[in-house]
Amino acid sequence: MVNAAERKLALSHLWVAFIAFILACFMGEYQVLERSGFIPALESPTVYFASVSTHGVLMGFVLTTFFIMGFGYYIATSSLKVPVWNIKLAWCGFWISFAGTAMAAIPLLTGKASVLYTFYLPLQAHVAFYIGATLLVVGSWLWCLIMLVMFSQWKKANPKQPVPLAMFATTANALLWLWTSAGVALEVLFQAIPLALGWIDTVDPGLARTLFAWTLHPIVYFWLIPAYTAFYVFVPKQAGSYLFSDEVARVAFILLVVFGLPIGFHHLYMDPQQASGWKLLHGIGTFIVSLPTLITGFTVIASLEIAGKLRGGKGLFGWIGSLPWSNSMVLAVILALLMLILGGFGGIVNASYAMNAMIHNTAWVPGHFHLIFAGTTVIMYFAIAYYIWPLLVRKPLFSNSMALIQLWTWFIGMTILSTPWHVLGLLGQPRRISTVVYNTLLTLAWKPYELAMIFGGLVMLGSACLFIYNIAKTQFSPVSATDFNQEIEYAEPYHPVQDVPDYLNDFKLWNRVIAVLMAIGFGVPILQFFFMDTFGSPAWGL
Amino acid sequence: MQNKSFSEQTQDLIGKWVDFIKDFRAQMTSIHVDRLERKWINITLLTVCLLVAIITIDAFWHGINPPGKVETIDSAKLHLSKEFAESNLGVQLDGQGAIVIRMVAGRYSFFPKHIAVPAETKLTFRWVSMDVLHGVHIPMTNMSTMIVPGYVAEITTSFPKPGEYPVLCNEYCGLGHNHMWSNISVIAKEDWKAPAKIIVNKEPDNG
Numbered sequence: 001m002v003n004a005a006e007r008k009l010a011l012s013h014l015w016v017a018f019i020a021f022i023l024a025c026f027m028g029e030y031q032v033l034e035r036s037g038f039i040p041a042l043e044s045p046t047v048y049f050a051s052v053s054t055h056g057v058l059m060g061f062v063l064t065t066f067f068i069m070g071f072g073y074y075i076a077t078s079s080l081k082v083p084v085w086n087i088k089l090a091w092c093g094f095w096i097s098f099a100g101t102a103m104a105a106i107p108l109l110t111g112k113a114s115v116l117y118t119f120y121l122p123l124q125a126h127v128a129f130y131i132g133a134t135l136l137v138v139g140s141w142l143w144c145l146i147m148l149v150m151f152s153q154w155k156k157a158n159p160k161q162p163v164p165l166a167m168f169a170t171t172a173n174a175l176l177w178l179w180t181s182a183g184v185a186l187e188v189l190f191q192a193i194p195l196a197l198g199w200i201d202t203v204d205p206g207l208a209r210t211l212f213a214w215t216l217h218p219i220v221y222f223w224l225i226p227a228y229t230a231f232y233v234f235v236p237k238q239a240g241s242y243l244f245s246d247e248v249a250r251v252a253f254i255l256l257v258v259f260g261l262p263i264g265f266h267h268l269y270m271d272p273q274q275a276s277g278w279k280l281l282h283g284i285g286t287f288i289v290s291l292p293t294l295i296t297g298f299t300v301i302a303s304l305e306i307a308g309k310l311r312g313g314k315g316l317f318g319w320i321g322s323l324p325w326s327n328s329m330v331l332a333v334i335l336a337l338l339m340l341i342l343g344g345f346g347g348i349v350n351a352s353y354a355m356n357a358m359i360h361n362t363a364w365v366p367g368h369f370h371l372i373f374a375g376t377t378v379i380m381y382f383a384i385a386y387y388i389w390p391l392l393v394r395k396p397l398f399s400n401s402m403a404l405i406q407l408w409t410w411f412i413g414m415t416i417l418s419t420p421w422h423v424l425g426l427l428g429q430p431r432r433i434s435t436v437v438y439n440t441l442l443t444l445a446w447k448p449y450e451l452a453m454i455f456g457g458l459v460m461l462g463s464a465c466l467f468i469y470n471i472a473k474t475q476f477s478p479v480s481a482t483d484f485n486q487e488i489e490y491a492e493p494y495h496p497v498q499d500v501p502d503y504l505n506d507f508k509l510w511n512r513v514i515a516v517l518m519a520i521g522f523g524v525p526i527l528q529f530f531f532m533d534t535f536g537s538p539a540w541g542l
Numbered sequence: 543m544q545n546k547s548f549s550e551q552t553q554d555l556i557g558k559w560v561d562f563i564k565d566f567r568a569q570m571t572s573i574h575v576d577r578l579e580r581k582w583i584n585i586t587l588l589t590v591c592l593l594v595a596i597i598t599i600d601a602f603w604h605g606i607n608p609p610g611k612v613e614t615i616d617s618a619k620l621h622l623s624k625e626f627a628e629s630n631l632g633v634q635l636d637g638q639g640a641i642v643i644r645m646v647a648g649r650y651s652f653f654p655k656h657i658a659v660p661a662e663t664k665l666t667f668r669w670v671s672m673d674v675l676h677g678v679h680i681p682m683t684n685m686s687t688m689i690v691p692g693y694v695a696e697i698t699t700s701f702p703k704p705g706e707y708p709v710l711c712n713e714y715c716g717l718g719h720n721h722m723w724s725n726i727s728v729i730a731k732e733d734w735k736a737p738a739k740i741i742v743n744k745e746p747d748n749g
Contacts, residue, residue: 046717116714120675120714122691123675123714205674205691205692206690206692209675209688209690245576245579247575248575269608270608271609271690272609272610272611272688272693273690276610279607279608280601280607291586295582298582348593353600353606354601354607354608356608357608357687358684360686361677361679361713362712431712432712442682495574501573502569503566504569504573528612532614533614535615535692537673538618540673542717
């Protein structure tokens with residue numbers, strides 16, 4: 001059983017994550033309402049852009065980072081069966097990240113950092129925003145360090161033993177995040193903060209966008225890896241079966257980390273400061289990184305099929321009906337995969353190099369990433385929370401049926417929200433506008449879709465409230481903690497693994513491969529700014 | 543102690559790499575991959591190769607690429623530059639009779655605010671920003687590019703259908719971003735008249 005100290009550590013992180021989440025959900029619903037223009041009294045670009053900026057930072061940086069840290073500590077201690085290494089340092093990381101979040105919240109909420117979560121220079125936010133965001137990341141680096149140390153200490157103590165898959169995936173994520181966050185860290189430390197403090201007069205927005213693109217793609221895998229971890233290590237057991245393949249799972253995580261990194265230029269396809277050849281190279285990498293996701297889809301579905309057949313399901317599709325749909329983890333993975341298929345299709349359109357021109361910076365893009373983020377990623381965060389909350393607070397879940405309703409409504413709300421969002425993009429609506437003022441006939445076609453989005457958002461907001469209510473009720477129920485004796489259960493592989501090849505049990509080689517690929521993918525594109533005759537831009541206010 | 547000759551060192555190095563590759567291969571082939579899973583991996587690999595091949599062939603043989611001409615310009619001195627001085631903006635014919643459209647993006651519009659171009663004709667747009675990051679697209683067409691201060695965004699396209707189209711800013715550029723848009727009229731090829739002024743100077747001028 002996991003010690004109380006570790007459980008408290010994990011719970012504290014998860015609460016920060018989910019409080020950020022629920023606040024951001026309210027903002028999201030306000031935003032679709034404001035954007036539609038149906039309530040003229042609501043209209044205010046100042047409030048809207050402050051809200052969108054805060055929503056993006058809370059969802060993309062606070063929910064994810066805190067969730068991943070809390071979940072990582074719990075995985076490490078429960079899968080390796082050792083206490084968290086240097087728990088004081090872990091708390092130190094928590095408070096640094098927390099202080100950073102609080103510091104960034106002040107300019108965000110007062111409209112001094114309405115630069116959206118991508119904060120593209122030379123638009124300038126208050127310096128407290130950049131410093132706060134940096135602290136949030138610095139705190140998470142301590143988490144990375146603890147994960148790497150626990151991984152290598154365990155390996156030393158258990159030579160030749162395969163590292164438990166859950167910890168292997170978590171360590172992969174820590175390594176990925178160190179590489180990922182370096183790009184934006186360079187941008188903030190050498191461009192944004194010096195510019196905001198007046199130490200330098202100009203910055204090169206082309207370089208800033210290049211550095212941000214370094215981070216902008218792999219950060220998505222940083223968010224997604226906990227969901228994939230749950231796919232592999234929790235889902236099969238919860239469905240009553242085995243993990244189809246432990247070794248191929250490791251290959252999938254390695255591919256995600258290695259090929260997820262050097263492909264950020266698919267965010268820059270339409271940019272003038274990078275040449276087409278580099279964009280094509282990153283584009284090809286983007287297609288390669290779909291492989292681990294396709295392998296994951298296969299393994300998860302194969303594990304589910306075994307489960308369905310063990311439970312008496314017959315035939316090619318009969319096993320689907322006999323799955324335990326009333327298990328929140330199983331339901332969540334089915335819904336997550338459905339949304340991943342739709343979102344993945346949209347992703348292929350985005351990734352397709354010149355075809356990107358059709359949808360670049362249109363409403364299609366937020367439609368796509370909400371489907372992948374809220375749809376696939378956050379729905380698995382819910383499922384993980386429903387599974388580990390009782391283990392963390394040593395009390396049974398308040399209501400399983402409420403959890404099932406919550407997952408279904410999240411899925412339905414997401415569908416109602418993101419389908420019209422995609423259509424609006426195809427109809428030419430730009431993303432990132434607070435209201436439609438264009439005096440053209442085209443915009444009339446946008447109205448019905450905006451109305452649908454309000455309802456989709458409302459359903460999701462209700463669903464999010466149910467989630468918070470359920471976990472809070474679980475934790476604060478008067479049930480005595482002593483009768484609760486459930487333990488965490490990791491899925492067993494179908495073919496037990498005795499020994500895993502060294503290369504699938506360690507990251508040293510892969511770290512070098514990443515270094516080489518990053519040098520190829522980003523070396524010249526970054527160095528070019530120092531050899532070209534470039535012109536900097538001064539800072540601009542809002 | 544005798545130093546190893548260059549060829550011996552090279553041989554050692556090659557030997558090391560060969561050992562590494564052999565070891566790597568041996569390790570990777572030792573893992574258990576189910577027959578069905580192997581099939582699936584092959585199918586996904588083929589699919590990915592097919593998609594990559596289509597994109598690469600389009601890029602190299604049909605010249606279908608996103609904007610990627612890395613050309614710098616001083617965004618603070620556009621009004622002093624020859625190319626993007628106010629009198630020089632909009633639709634023009636260059637010396638060879640090709641249509642070049644020079645546009646400046648600035649908070650909060652695109653200048654000139656209205657342009658007219660012929661349908662079914664090759665058009666070269668040259669976009670620059672005079673302040674922050676902008677993006678521009680014309681709905682229902684593939685005229686789309688980011689406009690990054692310090693760089694000229696050049697894009698060549700043609701519009702198949704005549705009509706009135708909005709020109710929309712699609713990157714957040716400040717609190718007035720919603721209002722950043724302008725108009726373009728796409729006119730049937732036979733009805734379109736070239737602007738009177740013909741500018742021959744095409745060299746970029748970085749001030």
